[in-house]
Amino acid sequence: MTETAQERDPSREAADRAHDSGFLSDVQVYEPHRVGLPKLRPYFIELWRRREFAAELSRAEMRSANTRTFFGQVWLVLNPLLLAMVYFILVFILAGGARGPAFFAHLTAGLFAFYFISGSITAGAKSVVSSGSLIANLAFPRLLMPMAAVRTSFFRFLPPLAVYFVIHLATGQPWSWNMLLSVYFIGCMLLVAIGLAAVFATLQVYFRDTTSFLPYFLRIWLYLSPIIWYVSDVPNRLAPFVKFNPLYSVIGGFSDLLVRGEIPPLSIWIAAAAWGVAFVVVGALFFLSREREFAVRL
Amino acid sequence: MSSLSASSPASGTVRTGTRPAVKVENVSVTYRTTFERTPTFKQAIVRFGRGERAVREVEALKNVSFTVEEGTSLGIVGANGAGKSTLIRTIGGILPPTSGRIEVHGRISALLALGLGFNPQLSGRENVILGGLANGLTRKQVLERADEIAEFSELGDFMDLPIRTYSSGMRSKLAFAVSVHMDPDILMIDEALSAGDAKFRQKAAAKMKELMESARAMFLVSHALGSVKELCNRAIWLDKGRLMMEGEPEKVIAAYTKFLEVGEDAFTMEEF
DSSP, X not given: OHHXXXXXXXXXXXXXXXXXXXXXXXXXXXXXXXXXXXXXXXXXXXXXXXXXXXXXXXXXHHHHHHHHOTTHHHHHHHHHHHHHHXXXXXXXXXXXXXXXXHHHHHHHHHHHHHXXXXXXXXXXHHHHHTTHHHHHHOOSOTTHHHHHHHHHHHHHHHHHHHHHHHHHHHTXXXXXXXXXXXXXXXXXXXXXXXXXXXXXXXXXXXXXXXXXXXXXXXXXXHHHSTTSSOGGGSOTTTHHHHTXXXXXXXXXXXXXXXXXXXXXXXXXXXXXXXXHHHHHXXXXXXXXXXXXXXXXXX | OGGGTTTTXXXXXXXXXXXXXXXXXXXXXXXXXXXXXXXXXXHXXXXXXXXXXXXXXXXXXXXXXXXXXXXXXXXXXXOTTSSHHHHHHHHTTSSOOSEEEEEEESOBOOOOSTTOXXXXXXXXXXXXXXXXXXXXXXXXXXXXXXXXXXXXXXXXXXXXXXXXXXXXXXXXXXXXXXXXXXXXXXXXXXXXXXXXXXXXXXXXXXXXXXXHHHSSEEEEEOSOHHHHHHHOSEEEEEETTEEEEEEOHHHHHHXXXXXXXXXXXXXXXXXX
16 A cells, blocks of 8 residues: 555656646656557647648758759649640540640649649658658657648649649630639648548558559549549539549639639538548548557558 | 766665656557568458468567666666567657556657668758657757757768768767757667767767766666666666566676576576
């Protein structure tokens, strides 16, 4: 009995001290986890406190990528632009020449947005596996790694976005204040990107060939999204199905606003936000339920 | 030794009123790890077809309990694969225990096993900044420390070159400098003294003694038994995941070296 009294005393003191200092991580207790998820509140407080780490990781990555190739920045713009040309030629031929400059603007806007999401997924998938030593030696919220990858992809999306405005001007698309509302859909894209980056980062830890499957998965997803076609092109019997594609609302709403200055129907706004939230919640929880195993799996 | 005199002789015995820095209670760690060098989806299907199991269980720690009080500098000795690194990774919160409980009072420094924890493409400075931020320091704190670290690790111009251009000695100097400059409450050093030249080792030992004045506790994993004797006032010996002995460094090391020479058959648990 005396032993327990002795034990209790110091630990209470320490807890008091932790409370006084206001330093959350002063006393940590590590216990086995059965249910898989860490305590969410302290996790996200820690995540927020160390957000600067994700930002720095992404900045360092971008710096090293730019020093490697002389045309680093130029390539960021050139790559999606060349792809847009390839798809334009393809669709132009398939449509028997019935595609004009307006379609080219629609195509580039959608393609640039899609490449932001697919770039996040590809970089996110590699984010955890490629930083094995950091994970083996430091305890920190691992979700910061895929988030850093999404941040990098987001900053790589900005130069193409600027180029889009040149295309918008060159193809004579209408200018309106509504275009500003497309920021809402960029926000939804961010959520989708974070969620999927987290999912694929986790999968990559368990199956190292995930990144080999990714290009095919992403290519199919691109063809299923309203990027190389208009929503109005969809035949009636397929129309009910295309709506189940998250990018139908997320990228569809984005290009409605940015390219045509049209305000999409309310259902598109709601669907885009719902998909974004669903992806980020499911993706983050899946990642969190697995992240404590990463240290032994890498 | 003289700088440790305040805490060295008496801390081995349990004193009432001493605060625990780390409490390890019946901790076991069992890894489930894969056979394959690189686990792939393809292999998972092949294995499933053959009805094989993917994972192998490794019992890295078996029912280990001990308490480290404030002011203790704990040496951890044992053969390769005894569970030393697993133990400090578990205390550091990197690996969750499979059973048992660990209580840590204070902020723990980065565990840097011989220069790991670094991204080889980035410069030394960038790595220091990243490590510090991941460890929970603010940008301002990290930037202040980056210069101290550069000076302590004697890297000079190499600090701004990618880590891939470093020699292994330079990497471990940097790793050591990082972990001692993060103002940890609890310092953990894995094999750091085996790194660097003689001059740096001396400097590292001096720095660790200095840190013991301010840190709440220190863990030193080392095969260099001499430095454990010199720097630690308490030691534990692990063998195949079991805690074999806990006590004064002299005694633990004596038992451990005896065990190494005599072999396992002549040395059983009953002798304690």
